[in-house]
Amino acid sequence: MTRHDRGRAAARNDPELDPDREHGDGGAPAVLLHGVGKTYGGGRAGVRALRDVDLEVRRGEFVVLLGPSGSGKTTLLNLIGGIEPATSGTVVAGGRDLSGLDEDARTAYRRDTVGFVFQFFNLVPSLTALENVRLVAELTGRGDRERAAAALESVGLAGRGGHFPAQLSGGEQQRVAIARAIAKDPELLLCDEPTGALDLETGRGVLRVLQDLNRRGRTVMVVTHNAAIAAIAHRVVRMRDGRVAEVTTTAAPAAAGEVAW
């Protein structure tokens, strides 16, 4: 082994330093869905939100899910996030077969492995930015102040920790929500319309944060109606009528700052 090879091998242990690391590390996938179906309700009134979905997401990938309203995007994200169970098929995420987990185990999976970011930031209005970030970190048992402060800093909001949500812009509130999601350092970040309520400039700021996290090795899945966001993804999954209609790979994903809508 040459010195160069040894350097690479050492770097490989640190995802931030690995010169060869691209999206996907060739190991176990971050997410694996096989024959997944989801039906809400029963009988003739039942709604089949997902039908026979197969999908593999590699660790470190940035995946964007597009599709018309009602095509099943949010349902897919909820199944992967352990928010609700599949009706049929298997969902493996974070090395666990979620289909086999009871409610308590699914809660533990959500708490330990997944970060969620939603369109409406879901911040507690009576708590400051820092307290909002700490709240979730505390629930996960990783509630130290430094960790919360570091998460706020990583989204460019160091110094705003003492502000209440009403004192922050929409983009800043969304970045607090992302800080809250990443304070527990989740393997998998699931985002549902994270820029939906934001204008172009603030939306780009949020995408930059997501892309940055992804470049540091986190797996990111973003559900959106905004086809422009697909430019920054490694892969784009298009849903139609509860099925995966098309999966495309982007040869050279764009930088978040280049995206326009």
Ligand SMILES: Nc1ncnc2c1ncn2[C@@H]1O[C@H](COP(=O)(O)OP(=O)(O)OP(=O)(O)O)[C@@H](O)[C@H]1O
């Ligand atoms: N809790 C629920 N109870 C009953 N039906 C539901 C429920 N959640 C979703 N659905 C139905 O499942 C289908 C897929 O919904 P889903 O929210 O996953 O679609 P979507 O692609 O995310 O849509 P949108 O882009 O409008 O958010 C829709 O027909 C929806 O009405």
